[in-house]
Amino acid sequence: MPFAQIYLLEGRTEEQKRAVIEKVTAALVEALGAPQQNVRVWIHDMPKENWGIGGQTAKDLGR
Template sequence: MPLVQVNILEGRTDEQKEALIHELTEACYKAIGAPRETVRVLINEMPKQNWGIGGQSAKKIGR
């Protein structure tokens, strides 16, 4: 059972997250032959103030 964990900045729509889950599931199916129903996708949404880019928070640099 493949488990895919993704860390992303907060702010994506439910539709975008559904699309991400679908595409990652398809990638596992195509790459390693994992049956789609066995693929698990875990999305961790990070607050922008908790994500650092180049020594500054994503919130501070407007991401």
């Protein structure tokens, strides 16, 4: 059973997340020949203050 974890900064819409799940699932089905119903995709919505870039939080950088 393929399992994909995707880390994103918070703020994406439900529609965007749905598209990520659909496209990642399709890619794993195509690349691995896995049955679609066996693919799992987990999106981690990360708060911007919990994501560091170059020694600063993404929030402090205005991302």
